Amino acid sequence: MIKASTDPTTTLRWLGQIAQHVEAGRPLPYHLSLFLLQGLSPFLETAGEISLDQAFGTRRHGGISAANAVKNxxxxxxxxxxRNIHPEWSALAPSVASRRMRQAFERYEAGRWKREKSxxxxxxxEPATTFWRVLNAGMRMPQEARLRQILEREIQEAV
Known part of the structure; x- marks a missing residue:
């Protein structure tokens, strides 16, 4: 049997589509029926030893949950x-921009965030708006090396 989607975002989207079909009383399209069968089978065949998270690929062993993947x-x-809208960072290389963004975040978190978190x-x-939203949502600001990778991904996608 083919493995269900291993991309947590796709899995969540398809589970949402299944819920909509069930709620509306509509039959499931073939691809959603197959996805549901492939996700439930490992769980049922092992009497729950393989969790539903693992079976559907929303949480891998040692990985992050689908909800956290979406948040990230x-x-x-x-x-x-x-980075694109901030004049101080938009023209900088990702390595320099990530360092300066991280420094600005640390200053915000140590100062203004204490007053603004409630x-x-x-x-x-900006950048206080974005930093507040990240912290207020309970997300972590990536360290400089990870932030550089995030900013570099934008350049690769634009090519």
Missing amino acids: AQRDDMLRHL ATSAPSS
Whole structure:
């Protein structure tokens, strides 16, 4: 039997589509039926020794959950956008931009964040807006090396 999707984002999207079909009382399309069967089979065949997370590929052994993968993707998009719109960082190489962004984040977290973390809305100016959103959502700011990889990915995708 072919393995169900191992991409957590795809898995969540397909599970959402299954829920919509069931809620509306519509039959499942073949690809969603097959996906559901392939995800449930390992769980049922092992009497639960393989978790549903593992069977559907939403959590690999030692990996992150699908929810955290989605959060990280959102955070990464916000950080790439911040770099593009911030005049101090937009023209810099990813290695330099990541260092300066990380330093700015550390200053924000040590200073303004302490005053702004109980606010109900983000500050109006960047980079504080993005940093507040990252921290307020309970996400972690990547270290400099990981941030550089995130920013480099943007360059590779644009080519």
